[in-house]
Amino acid sequence: MNLPVKKSLSCNNNLKPILLRVYSLLYKIYGPRHWWPANSSFEVVVGAILTQNTNWSNVEKAITNLKGEKLLRPLTLRNLNSKRLAALIRPSGYYNIKAKRLKNFLDFLFLNYDGKLSRMRHTPLKTLRKEILGINGIGQETADSILLYALGKPVFVIDAYTRRIAECLCITCAGSKYDDLQAVFMKNLPCDARIFNEYHALLVTHSKTVCKTRPDCEKCILHKEKGERR
């Protein structure tokens, strides 16, 4: 008996041209995104943890609270009482668990890198990614966001937005693994943190502005790209 097989372009096509065209199309529409929206690498890390399964506007409220109390520094935050931290990040949701996750990251940072994010940059990507993934509460997306946006490492971030567009373009099939989708982007694009940064930011912008207000994929500017592949 033959079982139905979900087909995606990634199985049998060279995706380099389509990925590059999509990039150039989105860049032409939206221009440089200047991501991540933060004033420091440490703010990126905090934002990456707080945005887990949460609307970014809620994260901004939490970060504003921390900034208002002048707490957005590794040592200050590490010394802060967990209950107080949880209360300040309350608007971002899951505040108890996220307070714990922030503390876990800070423990890691002080234990291994003297509390300095800049020292992490000297560690090779593969090793660093493994280390960060070892922190309880940091999964693949959060780790990669930190690596790319806080540390400038060339790694492609896969999130709900990336996945949504990739599925729309038939670059991947629904339910595909994080590593597999990440490999599609990383194998078909130049290994350059600036490109991975801009590309991911453009996908998020496009997904937020177009896909949300107009979920009809047929009318999306990227739909033509999919059509040309078939």
Next chain:
DNA sequence: GACCAGGCACATC
């Protein structure tokens, strides 16, 4: 009031 939004860990099968 229901649903959604840039996850993750843990328990269970």
Next chain:
DNA sequence: GATGTGCATGGT
């Protein structure tokens, strides 16, 4: 390995 569940707020 795959699936289900708890964690929680604020906007629409």
